Amino acid sequence: MYVYYVNRNAQPNGNHEVHRSDCPFVPFNKQDLGYYLHCQSAVVAAKRYFAQSNGCYWCSKPCHSA
Template identity: 50%
Template sequence: MAKYYVNKNSQANGDHEVHKIGCSFMPEDQNRDYLGDFNNCKDAVNKAKKYYSKVNGCYYCSKDCHTS
């Protein structure tokens, strides 16, 4: 299991990216919300969708969930 976070700040296209702990592109502490421990990025993205309408996995640490 890994700890996942969602970026509170959206990307230029409106997506809020989901990151796994240890990612080089992890947002600063004040710019992220903890989602929980998950076995995969899909579950983390689904949790983030409860808070944000546009969510995407990070290209670098959650590539399986990166769609745009």
């Protein structure tokens, strides 16, 4: 299991990226999502805060969409 976070600051395209705690790109301004086995569950949790959320390209690639 990993701790996941969602970036409170949107990317230029409006997405709020979901990151695992071991990702080198975890932002400073983040919302703690809790422990999840897979990024899919973490993205669902992130969408409670930010409707336009998806996975980080580097640490949550299965949940990343361009």
